[in-house]
Amino acid sequence: MGKWIKGDLHVHTQNCNDGTLSVLEIIKRSRPYIDFIGISGHSYDTPDCFEAQYREVLEARERYPELPIFHTAEQNFPIQRHTMFVTVPDNREFALQRELVRHFHRQSGHEGIEEALQEMRYVKDGWxxxxxxxxxxxxNSPDVSYEDLEALAAENDVFKVIACVDRRERRAKQTWRIGEEWDRLLCAGYRLYARNGSDFHKHFDDGGDDYYPGEFVQDVLWVEENTYDEIIRAYREGRFFCTVGNCIQNPVFTAEPTDREGYYDVTLSFEANVEMEQVDIISNGELVTSLTDVSKNFSYRATLPGKGYFRVRGKGKPMPRKYSEGEYIPQFVLNPVFL
Ligand SMILES: [Zn+2]
Ligand SMILES: [Zn+2]
Structure with missing residues (x-):
């Protein structure tokens, strides 16, 4: 058995210089949208906000024992710009964030890919x-070079996830577009996965322009149980997909070898919660097929050429925004199946 759970790992609180709400208040307001959450301090606030944030995280864990609440931070990584390291509570979670600031903070002069690789080794050895x-x-803010991303992936197995949609509707071309950095890393054999995050600071209701965690974008994980360990495992193994506007649910995506070399029986199904316009199946950094007849109960089966992996992305008909003028594009990314 297993189940789908939703959450968001990129959330700022009043403890950050530009945050607005307490951990408890954020959880209260976003509870309808999430089954787990990660609270992200800013390592670059002076002084850093970790102690105050951690007290609030511990308090929230007592109040919401059924809700995994990760204590994490946006680190000012030695190569531009922000990374987050996530671990389970009983794995020295507080020390992880604090020690990284102490030893590898870009603002303290730790700059360049060599320092970044040292940080990866430090985390692997210590945690x-x-x-x-x-x-x-x-x-994409700023653009990270393929060479740097590949060096991080090659160093060890700590780097597992690249953001696609972050704050507001900002979508990283490196992860969204076909044949860009994420595909190149997958082609090179690295197992990396795409996620979305709210990067919540200040909600529309409070005069800001952020959505609550899980309200606009979602990471949807397949887990046995909703526990810290299972959530980490699901992210590390790519057992999740990410959506904008909850556009699809219950995806099933498989690829089995056929008698013909390089060809696979591919099945893809999901339930669309909004009108979907296009679904792309991608392999080896290239578009394999683009499907435009996407029904509510979508089901597809075909024999397709593939190499290394297949992945899927989709987008829907533009929808009116909930709190502001204009429209947004519902979209999703399924993480790869490897061949
Ligand atoms: Zn950031
Ligand atoms: Zn952030």
């Missing part, structure tokens, strides 16, 4: 690969 992973936030 282990099994219960920890790193997310590269908004790799």
């Amino acid at each position: 282990g690969e099994d219960q920890t992973f790193m997310i590269f936030n908004h790799p």
Whole structure:
């Protein structure tokens, strides 16, 4: 058995210089949208906000024992710009964030890919690969080079996740577009996954322009139980997909070898919650097929050429925004199946 759970790992609180709400208030308001949450301090606030944030996280864990609440932080990584390391509570979670600021903070002069690789080794040696992973936030702000991303992936198995949609509707081309950095890393054999995050600071209701965690974008994980360990495992193994506007649910995506070399029986199904316009199946950094007849109960089966992996992305008909003028594009990314 297993189940789908939703959450968001990129959330700022009143403890950050530009945050507005307490951990408890954020959870209260976003509880309808999420089954787990990660609270992200800013390592670059002076002084950093970790102690105050951590007190609030511990308090919130007592109040919401059924809700996994990760204590994490946006680190000012030695290569531009923000990464987050996530681990389980009993794996020295507080020390992880604090020690990274102490030893590898870009503002303290730790700059360049060599320092970044040292940081990866430091995390692996001190916290282990099994219960920890790193997310590269908004790799498009500024653009991170393929060479740097590949060096991080090649160093060890801590770097597992690249952001696609981050704050507001900002979508990283590195993760969204076909044949860009994420595809190149997958082609090179690295197992990396895409996620979305709210990067919540201040909600529309309070005069800001952020959505609550889980309200606009969602990471949807397949887990046995909603526990810290299972959530880390799901992210590390790519057992999740990410959506904008909850546009699809219950995806099933498989690829089985056929008698013909290089061809696979591919099945893809999901339930569309909004009108979907296009679904792309991608392999080896290239578009394999683009489907435009996407029904509410979508089901597709075909024999397709593939190499290395297949992945899927989709987008829907533009929808009116909930709090502001104009429209947004519902979209989703399924993480790869490897061949
Ligand atoms: Zn950031
Ligand atoms: Zn942020």
